[in-house]
Amino acid sequence: MMLPVLGEVKGNETEAAVTAPLSALDELWFQVSGTVCNLRCTHCFISCSPENHSFWFMEREQVRDALEASVPIGVKEYYFTGGEPFMNREIEGILEDALQYGPTTVLTNATIMPERRAHRLAKLRDASRHSLELRVSLDGITREMNDAIRGEGAFDRCMAGVETLVAQDFLPIITCMRSWPEEETDRMLAGFRKLLLSVGYDRPRLKILPPLLIGEEAKRTRGYADTERITHEMLEGYDLDQLLCSRARLVTADGIYACPILLGVPSARMAGSLHEAVRAPAPLTHSACFTCYMSGAICSNMPAGGGEGH
Amino acid sequence: MSFPVGPPGGGATAGPGRPVQYERIAVFGGIYSNHRALRAAVEDAADRNVDALFCLGDLGAFGPSPDRVFPILREAGVQVIRGNYDDSIARGLDDCQCGYTDPRDNEYARLSYRYTFASTSLENRRRLQRLPEELRFRLGSLDVLACHGSPRRMNEFLWESTTPDHFLSKLARDHSCDVILGTHTGLHWAREFESSRWYVNVGALGRPANDGRTSVTYAVIEADGTSLDVEFVPVTYDHEELAREMREEQLPEEFVQTILTGWWTTCLEILPSKERARGRF
Numbered sequence: 001m002m003l004p005v006l007g008e009v010k011g012n013e014t015e016a017a018v019t020a021p022l023s024a025l026d027e028l029w030f031q032v033s034g035t036v037c038n039l040r041c042t043h044c045f046i047s048c049s050p051e052n053h054s055f056w057f058m059e060r061e062q063v064r065d066a067l068e069a070s071v072p073i074g075v076k077e078y079y080f081t082g083g084e085p086f087m088n089r090e091i092e093g094i095l096e097d098a099l100q101y102g103p104t105t106v107l108t109n110a111t112i113m114p115e116r117r118a119h120r121l122a123k124l125r126d127a128s129r130h131s132l133e134l135r136v137s138l139d140g141i142t143r144e145m146n147d148a149i150r151g152e153g154a155f156d157r158c159m160a161g162v163e164t165l166v167a168q169d170f171l172p173i174i175t176c177m178r179s180w181p182e183e184e185t186d187r188m189l190a191g192f193r194k195l196l197l198s199v200g201y202d203r204p205r206l207k208i209l210p211p212l213l214i215g216e217e218a219k220r221t222r223g224y225a226d227t228e229r230i231t232h233e234m235l236e237g238y239d240l241d242q243l244l245c246s247r248a249r250l251v252t253a254d255g256i257y258a259c260p261i262l263l264g265v266p267s268a269r270m271a272g273s274l275h276e277a278v279r280a281p282a283p284l285t286h287s288a289c290f291t292c293y294m295s296g297a298i299c300s301n302m303p304a305g306g307g308e309g310h
Numbered sequence: 311m312s313f314p315v316g317p318p319g320g321g322a323t324a325g326p327g328r329p330v331q332y333e334r335i336a337v338f339g340g341i342y343s344n345h346r347a348l349r350a351a352v353e354d355a356a357d358r359n360v361d362a363l364f365c366l367g368d369l370g371a372f373g374p375s376p377d378r379v380f381p382i383l384r385e386a387g388v389q390v391i392r393g394n395y396d397d398s399i400a401r402g403l404d405d406c407q408c409g410y411t412d413p414r415d416n417e418y419a420r421l422s423y424r425y426t427f428a429s430t431s432l433e434n435r436r437r438l439q440r441l442p443e444e445l446r447f448r449l450g451s452l453d454v455l456a457c458h459g460s461p462r463r464m465n466e467f468l469w470e471s472t473t474p475d476h477f478l479s480k481l482a483r484d485h486s487c488d489v490i491l492g493t494h495t496g497l498h499w500a501r502e503f504e505s506s507r508w509y510v511n512v513g514a515l516g517r518p519a520n521d522g523r524t525s526v527t528y529a530v531i532e533a534d535g536t537s538l539d540v541e542f543v544p545v546t547y548d549h550e551e552l553a554r555e556m557r558e559e560q561l562p563e564e565f566v567q568t569i570l571t572g573w574w575t576t577c578l579e580i581l582p583s584k585e586r587a588r589g590r591f
Binding site: 024026070071072073074075076077101102103125129130131132133169170171186189203205206301302 | 412413462467469470471472473474476477479480481483578579580582583584585586587591
């Protein structure tokens with residue numbers, strides 16, 4: 001089963017391979033709700049929606065098997081994405097399992113976050129020595145700005161979700177795709193801080209992502225130009241650790257992919273099992289690899305190398 | 311290979327060769343120019359019957375007058391390895407490459423880095439350049455690897471809540487050791503991640519552990535057969551005097567407040583949620 005809804009992939013994917021070897025499998029990602037989402041965002045790089053069943057939910061048992069397989073490999077952290085992970089009816093059990101293995105992050109739109117769920121998540125968090133991070137997607141500092149991308153009503157429901165999480169002492173990482181000129185980022189960050197303060201989030205954690213010009217976003221703005229490709233020359237002297245696929249793999253209900261961005265791209269399907277998937281290098285031939293190359297592993301909570309604090 | 315002058319007995323080895331064996335050691339984490347805490351820690355360790363003193367790097371940053379820590383380390387015979395901050399200063403990089411999204415954090419990081427770079431003598435910068443990236447020695451019968459961040463990357467953060475046991479096992483396996491000693495995060499913790507294999511983050515002398523206390527921390531580690539006794543020692547020092555010096559050097563008031571209150575005020579986005587939630591900001 002391959003994903004038919006992805007944005008068009010330009011060029012010849014079989015040309016002399018530009019690849020990245022896996023230096024260590026630090027991050028194991030799970031496409032836990034497949035391509036099923038309760039929203040239909042106009043920037044979604046994998047075109048998720050309620051009707052997109054190209055990739056189906058993962059079962060708890062499948063996730064557990066991959067978690068177990070990750071132990072001898074020495075995986076450092078686990079990420080759960082979709083679609084909307086909370087559409088998966090087994091998600092709380094899945095997170096409970098994952099937290100026994102390591103630090104766990106869920107990427108959610110927080111629009112289906114009733115109080116009792118937030119309370120149960122808080123219990124899971126408190127029972128584990130590992131961090132449970134909730135990364136909440138919000139794409140604007142106003143209702144108009146956000147809903148133009150995420151759909152009518154999404155802003156209010158997301159803000160309610162954030163408020164519910166904050167009331168349970170979560171410190172969600174608010175994630176936003178940059179849909180404005182770069183020079184406006186500081187102003188937008190200030191806007192987010194003010195907005196989040198209004199629901200009681202007084203020490204917000206913010207993450208701004210560059211747009212990925214595939215899927216719905218390619219229709220909303222533009223696709224990649226033919227010149228926006230990684231070439232062999234571009235990799236000379238480049239720190240490959242900046243690329244997510246040098247440190248991560250994505251587990252889905254239908255095989256292992258190089259990264260969460262390239263879900264459904266035939267050339268990015270590495271293998272049927274994790275064991276096999278860690279041996280092969282990831283192809284960097286897709287146009288979206290260009291954004292990862294330019295911006296560094298944008299999907300992780302922290303930049304490659306973990307930043308350089310002191 | 312020790313820092314500027316070796317300790318009696320030759321010290322641990324940074325390369326191949328027969329590793330030195332110790333039974334009980336004191337290990338300091340990042341100093342961040344806090345010469346007052348360093349002096350207090352050296353004096354404290356002198357009463358604890360240790361065989362050797364180590365420092366896991368990041369001598370500068372954050373605090374005042376970075377050159378002042380060098381003679382203290384030298385006189386005490388502390389064996390030092392290079393931290394990421396030392397690496398940047400030694401190589402004369404433009405800044406510490408923190409990469410924060412909060413413009414406030416970025417500004418403080420820049421100010422602090424420029425100050426440290428400009429206030430570190432050329433001679434001391436050269437000393438930093440000569441520091442090894444890791445040290446290996448034996449503690450009792452255990453093989454120890456001392457590093458700054460992680461054995462594989464000088465600037466890798468190993469936080470307690472984001473470092474699973476099997477990941478530590480992989481590091482120990484890949485780097486052939488039983489015990490990993492590190493700092494870099496500024497928060498101390500220790501764990502026996504598998505039988506007779508340990509990770510110890512020795513904390514930092516440079517600033518408090520984001521716990522509302524003004525004391526700072528180092529570790530006294532002793533071999534006990536194939537086990538390890540780890541004691542985290544709180545060090546009190548004249549933090550008010552350090553704060554006065556920082557103000558005199560026009561370092562950011564937010565940094566001064568951390569010294570005076572024990573709470574981190576800046577660069578908080580590197581913290582995972584569990585560690586962040588324990589702090590005030």
